[in-house]
Amino acid sequence: MRFTMAIGNVTECAIGRWNLIGNVTEAVHCRKLPAAFFQGAVFAVSQRQPAEIGDTIENIDTPALIVDLDAFEHNLDKMAAIAAAAGVRLRPHAKTHKSPTIAHMQIRRGAVGVCCQKVSEAEVMVLNGVADVLVSNQIVGARKLRRLAALARRARIGVCVDNAANVADLGAAATEAGVKLDVLIEVNVMQARCGVAPGSATAELAAVIGRTAGLHFRGLHAYHGKAQHYAGFAERAAAIAEAVEQIRDTLGLIRAQGQDCEIVTGSGTGTFEFEAASGVFNELQVGSYVFMDASYGRILDRGGAPIDVFEQSLFVLATIMSLPAENRMVCDAGLKALSVDSGLPLVVDNEGVEYLAASDEHGSLRLDRTNRSFSLGDKLRLIPGHCDPTVNLYDWFVCVRRGRVEEIWPISARGMLV
Numbered sequence: 001m002r003f004t005m006a007i008g009n010v011t012e013c014a015i016g017r018w019n020l021i022g023n024v025t026e027a028v029h030c031r032k033l034p035a036a037f038f039q040g041a042v043f044a045v046s047q048r049q050p051a052e053i054g055d056t057i058e059n060i061d062t063p064a065l066i067v068d069l070d071a072f073e074h075n076l077d078k079m080a081a082i083a084a085a086a087g088v089r090l091r092p093h094a095k096t097h098k099s100p101t102i103a104h105m106q107i108r109r110g111a112v113g114v115c116c117q118k119v120s121e122a123e124v125m126v127l128n129g130v131a132d133v134l135v136s137n138q139i140v141g142a143r144k145l146r147r148l149a150a151l152a153r154r155a156r157i158g159v160c161v162d163n164a165a166n167v168a169d170l171g172a173a174a175t176e177a178g179v180k181l182d183v184l185i186e187v188n189v190m191q192a193r194c195g196v197a198p199g200s201a202t203a204e205l206a207a208v209i210g211r212t213a214g215l216h217f218r219g220l221h222a223y224h225g226k227a228q229h230y231a232g233f234a235e236r237a238a239a240i241a242e243a244v245e246q247i248r249d250t251l252g253l254i255r256a257q258g259q260d261c262e263i264v265t266g267s268g269t270g271t272f273e274f275e276a277a278s279g280v281f282n283e284l285q286v287g288s289y290v291f292m293d294a295s296y297g298r299i300l301d302r303g304g305a306p307i308d309v310f311e312q313s314l315f316v317l318a319t320i321m322s323l324p325a326e327n328r329m330v331c332d333a334g335l336k337a338l339s340v341d342s343g344l345p346l347v348v349d350n351e352g353v354e355y356l357a358a359s360d361e362h363g364s365l366r367l368d369r370t371n372r373s374f375s376l377g378d379k380l381r382l383i384p385g386h387c388d389p390t391v392n393l394y395d396w397f398v399c400v401r402r403g404r405v406e407e408i409w410p411i412s413a414r415g416m417l418v
Contacts, residue, residue, distance in 0.1 A: 071313035093287030098413035100128030120416035158182035174214030219263030228270030
């Protein structure tokens with residue numbers, strides 16, 4: 001949404017969302033509203049839409065988040081086919097794209113639902129018609145638990161636990177709301193983050209869930225996030241093989257105490273082929289495959305080449321804003337346009353141009369060798385180091401096919417932290 005203020009009047013409001021003291025309404029192009037109308041109002045203002053349908057790439061305002069639709073659709077179709085061929089469920093992670101539009105595209109291709117990491121992400125998905133959501137995280141605190149339970153009146157909701165006290169709180173919230181929550185135990189398979197130790201500790205917690213009113217023990221969540229980015233194929237395979245054996249043994253203990261374990265879920269873009277073939281995992285939580293990033297571009301396949309199952313579909317479009325030296329230039333995509341936690345972005349289609357450093361609003365680039373001369377206003381495509389947190393910096397996906405903007409999608413769950 002955008003608006004401009006003149007003395008005493010709001011002169012223009014483009015299409016957007018207003019949050020008027022907590023009430024979300026749609027605002028559609030209004031002019032010359034009296035200032036008194038807005039007194040006491042608090043506006044949630046979206047970023048300006050950086051393009052219009054039909055624009056060429058050169059006319060997109062920057063920094064902008066670009067989706068190459070051909071590559072993106074290839075990735076959606078490829079993963080759906082892989083899961084179907086392996087006979088496993090596909091539950092993509094919506095923390096990657098934060099978009100109900102994309103979630104529904106994944107569901108139409110066979111996904112059973114999506115994962116979210118936050119209650120607020122799940123609220124956005126359910127509000128927009130996603131009927132099955134797993135919050136693959138621990139949710140703690142009375143307010144969040146009430147919100148989570150309320151969602152279960154509108155959709156099938158699952159959540160992860162690793163603590164008996166949290167189980168009791170979840171059960172109380174579900175009972176108060178008159179709903180049943182699916183509960184999965186997060187098992188620590190060498191991720192060393194959240195999670196219960198595999199084996200007897202997990203089986204004991206499953207028994208606690210089984211006797212807690214308002215809860216349904218549905219299975220295990222076993223995500224080895226570190227293994228996703230192990231560069232070597234054999235290293236990734238060995239890590240997941242160890243995790244599979246830990247989960248296999250744990251399942252035996254749970255079943256021996258008379259409990260069913262419907263779902264074993266986990267995996268990611270770097271290891272999905274191992275979990276899919278394991279005979280233990282029956283659900284894949286892949287996320288980054290829809291976009292890919294520079295970090296995933298560094299992992300290798302069985303033959304030692306960069307993996308090429310999926311195509312790079314997500315780019316940050318930047319503009320050259322300064323040419324201070326013959327071997328150096330500056331673009332308008334810095335830390336507020338790109339996540340650099342997994343490394344600096346890569347420059348596409350310009351050999352010899354290196355993204356050297358990021359500050360808040362600037363990206364410094366070095367020109368070692370190039371046959372191209374650059375001018376102010378030239379555009380560059382950048383591959384972000386880490387796609388998920390980069391997406392969280394934007395309000396819009398600008399979707400491009402054959403050099404023109406075909407669609408623009410809102411990133412509706414952007415910034416949903418609670």
